[in-house]
Amino acid sequence: MDLIIKHPHNYLCTFEKTYKNIEFHSIIDTLSSSKYKTLLTCDAPIYQDTLRDFWANVEVQEQDKKAWGISSKVGGVLVLITPETISEVFKMNDLAGKTSYPKSEYQLDLIERGYDGQLEKKQQCKKEIFHHL
Numbered sequence: 001m002d003l004i005i006k007h008p009h010n011y012l013c014t015f016e017k018t019y020k021n022i023e024f025h026s027i028i029d030t031l032s033s034s035k036y037k038t039l040l041t042c043d044a045p046i047y048q049d050t051l052r053d054f055w056a057n058v059e060v061q062e063q064d065k066k067a068w069g070i071s072s073k074v075g076g077v078l079v080l081i082t083p084e085t086i087s088e089v090f091k092m093n094d095l096a097g098k099t100s101y102p103k104s105e106y107q108l109d110l111i112e113r114g115y116d117g118q119l120e121k122k123q124q125c126k127k128e129i130f131h132h133l
Contacts (some may be wrong), residue, residue, distance in 0.1 A: 013040035
């Protein structure tokens with residue numbers, strides 16, 4: 001059986017600056033030099049059958065009622081995903097990084113980029129990797 005690619009998941013980010021995206025050149029520069037470049041540009045094809053298999057068997061791994069990873073069996077092989085494995089695979093080196101970001105650190109930057117919507121009233125934007133599980 002041939003594997004069928006899950007197309008919406010298989011688009012690569014490109015950091016090409018053109019005259020059509022001039023307003024985004026500073027964002028392209030920032031992302032091009034950031035620790036997220038590998039994550040955004042890696043060519044990791046996702047196949048429909050393996051994706052379906054993963055989510056059909058997924059379990060949240062907890063310790064002291066706090067999620068620390070997710071695991072699943074795909075084709076009989078145990079797959080464990082943690083913040084550490086994500087950081088290692090995508091070469092992010094961010095395990096000792098910040099876990100919260102004060103509004104003052106990003107509010108001015110958003111305004112300078114032309115964002116005119118209302119920012120949330122929360123004072124901190126907390127990184128919660130597994131909050132959607």
